[in-house]
Amino acid sequence: MEYFKDVAVKKTANIYFDGNVTSRTVEFRDGTLKSLGIMLPGEYRFNTASAELMEFYVGEFEVKFAESTHFESMSAPCSFEVDVNSYFDIKAKSVLDYCCSYI
Secondary structure (H helix, E strand, O other): OOOOOOEEEOOOOEEEHHHOEEEEEEEEOOOOEEEEEEEOOEEEEEEOOOOEEEEEEEOEEEEEEOOOOOOEEEEOOEEEEEOOOOEEEEEEOOOEEEEEEEO
16 A cells, blocks of 8 residues: 555654664554654664564565574565564665554
């Protein structure tokens, strides 16, 4: 879906890793949440408190999931899911434009 309708957007940015990753929280009428963000090139670990669907619209990266021992190369457009109470490591090779859905 290219557009979100009837949503509330939190004005304050979520800022991580010294400003290298930023996002805005989007809340839908039914209470579901997503975050829309930009990730600059670098290496990051993200912990998950809930299951997540990560969708990437621009960029190239490598990702390694908690249960894996190796990184997998990916190029946008692409997506992956992460389990609740888990993590993933990402090596952003370029600027990444992403949407995180909390599922």
